[in-house]
Amino acid sequence: MAEMELWFTEQQTPDLGFTCKITKTIYTAKTKYQDLAILETKQFGKMLVLDGAVQTTIVDEFCYHELIAHVPLFTHPNPKKVAVIGGGDGGVIREILKHEEVEKAYLIEIDQEVIEASKKYLPEISCALDDKRAEVIITDGIKFVSENKNMFDVIIVDSTDPVGPAVGLFESNFYQAVYECLKEDGLFVAQTESPFYDQDLIRNVFHSIKSIFPITRLYLGFIPTYPSGLWSFTMGSKKYDPLEIDTSKIKRIDTRYYNPELHKALFALPTFVQKIIE
Amino acid sequence: MAEMELWFTEQQTPDLGFTCKITKTIYTAKTKYQDLAILETKQFGKMLVLDGAVQTTIVDEFCYHELIAHVPLFTHPNPKKVAVIGGGDGGVIREILKHEEVEKAYLIEIDQEVIEASKKYLPEISCALDDKRAEVIITDGIKFVSENKNMFDVIIVDSTDPVGPAVGLFESNFYQAVYECLKEDGLFVAQTESPFYDQDLIRNVFHSIKSIFPITRLYLGFIPTYPSGLWSFTMGSKKYDPLEIDTSKIKRIDTRYYNPELHKALFALPTFVQKIIE
Numbered sequence: 105m106a107e108m109e110l111w112f113t114e115q116q117t118p119d120l121g122f123t124c125k126i127t128k129t130i131y132t133a134k135t136k137y138q139d140l141a142i143l144e145t146k147q148f149g150k151m152l153v154l155d156g157a158v159q160t161t162i163v164d165e166f167c168y169h170e171l172i173a174h175v176p177l178f179t180h181p182n183p184k185k186v187a188v189i190g191g192g193d194g195g196v197i198r199e200i201l202k203h204e205e206v207e208k209a210y211l212i213e214i215d216q217e218v219i220e221a222s223k224k225y226l227p228e229i230s231c232a233l234d235d236k237r238a239e240v241i242i243t244d245g246i247k248f249v250s251e252n253k254n255m256f257d258v259i260i261v262d263s264t265d266p267v268g269p270a271v272g273l274f275e276s277n278f279y280q281a282v283y284e285c286l287k288e289d290g291l292f293v294a295q296t297e298s299p300f301y302d303q304d305l306i307r308n309v310f311h312s313i314k315s316i317f318p319i320t321r322l323y324l325g326f327i328p329t330y331p332s333g334l335w336s337f338t339m340g341s342k343k344y345d346p347l348e349i350d351t352s353k354i355k356r357i358d359t360r361y362y363n364p365e366l367h368k369a370l371f372a373l374p375t376f377v378q379k380i381i382e
Numbered sequence: 383m384a385e386m387e388l389w390f391t392e393q394q395t396p397d398l399g400f401t402c403k404i405t406k407t408i409y410t411a412k413t414k415y416q417d418l419a420i421l422e423t424k425q426f427g428k429m430l431v432l433d434g435a436v437q438t439t440i441v442d443e444f445c446y447h448e449l450i451a452h453v454p455l456f457t458h459p460n461p462k463k464v465a466v467i468g469g470g471d472g473g474v475i476r477e478i479l480k481h482e483e484v485e486k487a488y489l490i491e492i493d494q495e496v497i498e499a500s501k502k503y504l505p506e507i508s509c510a511l512d513d514k515r516a517e518v519i520i521t522d523g524i525k526f527v528s529e530n531k532n533m534f535d536v537i538i539v540d541s542t543d544p545v546g547p548a549v550g551l552f553e554s555n556f557y558q559a560v561y562e563c564l565k566e567d568g569l570f571v572a573q574t575e576s577p578f579y580d581q582d583l584i585r586n587v588f589h590s591i592k593s594i595f596p597i598t599r600l601y602l603g604f605i606p607t608y609p610s611g612l613w614s615f616t617m618g619s620k621k622y623d624p625l626e627i628d629t630s631k632i633k634r635i636d637t638r639y640y641n642p643e644l645h646k647a648l649f650a651l652p653t654f655v656q657k658i659i660e
Contacts, residue, residue, distance in 0.1 A: 111399070113401070117425060118403075118424075119402055119403040119423070119424035119425040120401070120402045120403070120425045121389070121399075121400075121401040121402070122399075122400070122401075123391070123398070123399040123400075123401055124397055124398045124399070125396075125397040125398070145397070146396075146397035147395060147397040147398045164578075166654075167652075300442070300606050324604075326602075326604065326610075326611060326612040326652070328578050328610035328611060328612065332604070332606035332611055333604060333606060333610055333611015333612055334604040334606065334611055359653055360652070360653050360654045361652040361653055361654060362652075362653070363652070363653050363656070365650055366650045366651070366652060366653075368647075369646075369647035369650030370650075372643055372644045372647030372648075373644070374445075374604070374638070374639040374640075374641070374644060375637055375638050375639055375640070375641050375644075376444075376638045376639060378641070
């Protein structure tokens with residue numbers, strides 16, 4: 105007798121699917137903001153899915169979380185206060201707290217149920233949320249950033265795709281509020297989707313940020329469970345340029361993706377990506 | 383009335399599928415060596431599939447073909463005679479012939495039907511096969527390389543996955559024959575699969591090549607239609623080190639992925655990839 109096979113498919117575009125074998129549906133919920141599922145996959149271990157889109161998996165989460173955290177934190181010479189907007193799974197907080205000079209890392213997440221499900225079912229990722237240097241604030245990231253001025257050294261925007269609750273996190277008004285929420289030498293990074301499938305978004309975001317911040321840089325990383333596998337991050341900085349830092353002075357921390365020799369190479373862009381932001 | 387939807391799925395691993403919408407099956411054949419299909423996809427335009435695995439598509443072929451051709455050709459200071467083992471679609475030959483100093487580029491392909499189908503249905507990719515500097519030889523690449531000594535400046539191994547006809551192209555005996563087939567300052571590159579799914583293969587190939595060539599380097603690129611999107615290439619070189627070249631002297635050619643500023647950055651590896659080849 106054949107066993108039943110369960111497959112999860114993310115429709116990455118209307119014409120393209122990413123499909124993987126499921127051994128178990130661990131948890132599903134309709135939260136106030138989105139559909140949440142935690143699946144056990146054969147290929148990637150446990151997987152967090154929001155509104156049908158893969159957010160993170162046990163096997164490849166290190167790629168995304170290290171890329172979005174360590175590039176800004178090693179660009180800033182002394183990041184003491186750091187905020188993450190979104191990122192309720194806690195993976196970015198875990199990476200931030202590998203930096204000893206960080207005194208406080210705030211998680212600003214709109215959807216408490218993402219945090220609770222991650223704490224319960226994804227402890228490998230959420231493990232640092234109970235650290236005494238971490239503080240979780242359940243609120244709208246846009247509201248939080250708008251109400252706090254001159255407060256953070258580094259802000260990391262770990263949003264979902266620009267649909268549903270995250271739309272406002274890709275808009276110019278938000279980047280202006282981020283600018284004001286940062287200290288005078290602060291910098292921020294946002295995840296900005298795939299250079300293969302989201303070229304208009306990357307272009308718009310880059311130029312919005314460039315019109316506000318004196319230094320704007322795009323960098324790339326590889327995340328196999330995200331559409332195309334190639335992912336972009338956009339940095340806006342008031343003072344420090346990620347391409348000007350002395351990478352020989354970067355402290356070695358325990359990582360699986362990021363390393364000092366990779367830091368500047370991440371900003372070397374294929375020609376078709378350069379053209380997006382020209 | 384709903385329209386019928388046709389989807390092509392590549393089983394990238396037993397537990398992972400890549401699936402895209404098809405508007406038309408342009409051509410299918412069972413050749414002497416493999417199953418061949420040319421499909422019209424919505425997302426990637428025309429697609430060449432061999433034994434169920436995506437080989438190349440109109441939309442993203444530039445990534446692979448530029449990565450495998452321009453890195454070795456710009457590492458060698460004067461590549462005049464170049465051979466491609468496999469690569470019957472002709473995309474690598476097209477890129478090679480962008481280098482004016484190349485006098486002759488040989489395509490050594492075992493399966494004539496791949497060449498014929500590519501010429502007929504994929505002229506965007508195969509267009510250079512009729513160039514007077516190109517010569518197509520239908521034979522077993524292993525046999526060809528073994529029978530020719532001290533002949534090429536650069537050899538590019540553009541193989542299918544290490545199953546079926548391509549198995550021998552991932553073996554140590556073949557790399558020894560490639561060494562002998564190269565001139566005394568020659569170098570070669572092989573496509574060596576995904577660092578995410580093929581770690582044992584990458585490790586074995588790297589160490590095989592390292593035991594034969596004085597200089598061995600791994601580099602990475604993004605190819606959205608290949609498993610994980612991250613792809614590796616391994617270079618064995620008798621004399622020239624891709625990390626020692628003066629990239630400011632690289633000639634500008636018409637490319638969409640490769641550029642001189644990217645050349646050395648391609649060799650900066652994420653930590654988990656470094657560990658594969660340690």
